[in-house]
Amino acid sequence: MGNSAARVAGQGSAIEVDFALIGHQESWRAAADVLAVLRGPELTPLPDDEIKDIFPWIPPRAVCHVEVGSIAGSRAGASGGVKARGLYIDSFIPPDHLGAAYMHENIARVRGAAAYAIKAGAKIVSLGGFSSILIEGNFDQLPERQDTVFTTGNSLTVGFIVQGVRKMCALEGRDIRRSTLLIVGATGDVGSGCARCLGPLVKRVLLSARNPDRLRRLAAELEADGVQVEIATGLEQFSAEADVVICAASLASPSLWLGRIEPDAIVCDAGYPKNLSPNAQMRGAKIFFGGLGQVTGGMTFVPDFHGILNRHPFPDVAHGCLLEGMALALERRFEPFSQGRGFITQERVEEIETVAARHGIYLAPLYNADGPVEQGLACQTACSGG
């Protein structure tokens, strides 16, 4: 009954908290799995209707301890290698409350999770998934903190999106320099960061977002660097079809794409939650989930949440935003690396990529809702993954 609880209790107050990861569950299935682990194998899982009754009442709190290993220590021959220890803190946003109607309630939950991280003494906190979207332009809404710094983690997310796009182009034999890149959600932190990193590499950039003023400002910035840019608040307004697409804002329906992208376009789903999937209407599109990285130095959870908190077809994969906090913790660089909106530059992305790579955190194998999209190596990794 209380074995796992007791085991964690023993660690509760003793462990130094290098980092905290603030996240939430994307689906009721995921929420049910989390509660099932907490209940333990001796008890039957809670019925779905009970989960929906109980879950929204849970105050933000740690769910498990996380330990991440670096390859840096082992290369240097240090005993046991460099490790960083932290907490995964769930804000317990109900999976069906991710919409705009619940914005204030969700910000309050993220604030609660942030307060929990501060109280736990976390040195650096990554805001995962929807948490960073909620807070990225509102850092002043985070609680008062003393020795805790916060990062949205968006710089490493951008890094992995850009790496993924380039890798997918290479896998598909496309010359990225001849591509027309469409970014949906272009003025957000992630979207604008991708535009700055990839704009100089492609033939033309199509920027789509809801706010025309922000679009114009971003376009002017890119044009000053010699990037050919077109902007629109609706996809139907663009004069050309895109063959590479980054969706940095989740769309309600993939049908919005129809007619506005090339049939065999490369599509990076960088939104949250990831809801694009190959279907009959987009059969030719090469869709992959972007912004994900893999820890090669090992990642452990206590209690064991492997495959539950990181629901990916490959081992030790996590969102770039969370990995940024872990990489900085391994580097012992407790600084608010990514803050605010619109400050992600190519230089900053390269800097965090270098830090991550030093500790063995790399782009994850590419996959989508149907499974791995890379043949050969990807399948081997998936088959051997724990």
Add this chain to the structure above:
Amino acid sequence: MEPVLGAGCSTTIECTSLSPSAMIWQDVLAQAMTGELIAAMNYTSLSEICNDPEEVADALEHAEGEHGHAAAFAAEGRKIGVDVPNNVGAKHWKRLREAFLRCIAERDFIGCLIVQEIMLESFAVASYARVGRVAPGSLGTTFASIATEEEGHIEHAMEILRTERARDTQSFDDKVHRLHFDVMTTLAEMLARECVHGHCEVCHGSCVKPSLFEVSLSAAELRGASLQQYLKSLDMLGLPGEVTLAWVTQLPV
């Protein structure tokens, strides 16, 4: 068991002319009143194991306060035309009282505070506050103001308990864990959507839970709010949140 409070407090009232929700409020009040009387009995028992005269006085003052709350609930019943029964011997309440008495038998002052102030009061504060939001007129005001008073109790105890935890964290947490399964299991059964183990022996007819929606309440909401308050109280004591979360998820539904 005979009602502890009731005789002389109210007269039996003809229910045929009552508002449709009066019978629901009657059951809600009956549960609240029984809880207050259990609390009064617990504080009285607590006074018997206190060594410090100030602590004795404090416990007796609390007992008196809880009696006052019970009387206030009885009065609210009369205002809406219902007699508010109570049954401190009802199966769930009896088990809760017995859990408290085990701490008394061990002269475990800290255990008593944990049961009464952290577990039972969390339940009272959260559920009274929810009822206070939706109950009409003075009924709502009474529930809300008693919720606020009970919250004061928790804050008072918190200081003592935090000091105790700082003295020996592991022993303290082990004790909370032990009492959690003893007391919170019973509370969770009381707060379950349906009384699967039969009648609670407090509701005057069939179980009130399925009818709560008629007064803009639900058993799920009362349970959720109570467990939330309980987790927050444990957080304030400093217990690790990942541990207490596991405890709560292991409770019966």
